[in-house]
Amino acid sequence: MECVRFRYYAPSGFSPNNDGVNDEFQIFFPEGVTINDFTLQIFDRWGGLLFDTQDLNATWNGRKGEELLQTGAYIWRMQLTYEDDFRTKTIN
Numbered sequence: 001m002e003c004v005r006f007r008y009y010a011p012s013g014f015s016p017n018n019d020g021v022n023d024e025f026q027i028f029f030p031e032g033v034t035i036n037d038f039t040l041q042i043f044d045r046w047g048g049l050l051f052d053t054q055d056l057n058a059t060w061n062g063r064k065g066e067e068l069l070q071t072g073a074y075i076w077r078m079q080l081t082y083e084d085d086f087r088t089k090t091i092n
Contacts, residue, residue: 006033010076016062024059027078037081045073 009028016023027040035056042051042060050069051060062069 006030012064012076016068024061025076027031029056034083035080036083037079039077039079041077043075043077044069045075050074066084 007030010024011022012066014022016091025042029035038054038056040051040053040058040060044050050064
């Protein structure tokens with residue numbers, strides 16, 4: 001028995017400068033993967049939560065509230081539960 005494996009895409013950087021290119025951070029999944037639960041969180045370098053969503057299609061625009069944050073290092077964490085042909089699996 002082997003579980004379904006898939007690759008997702010998460011950009012290594014983005015530039016929220018309103019030029020229409022790479023203005024938002026989003027995780028992309030291949031078609032055909034059934035995701036039941038999803039959480040994406042983005043933190044600043046001190047561990048402060050900047051963005052939190054359970055919407056698979058949500059994007060982060062580089063803001064905390066109305067404030068556009070400065071260029072820097074930001075950490076993201078994703079947790080999801082998906083189904084394959086055998087059972088439901090959770091990834092942290």
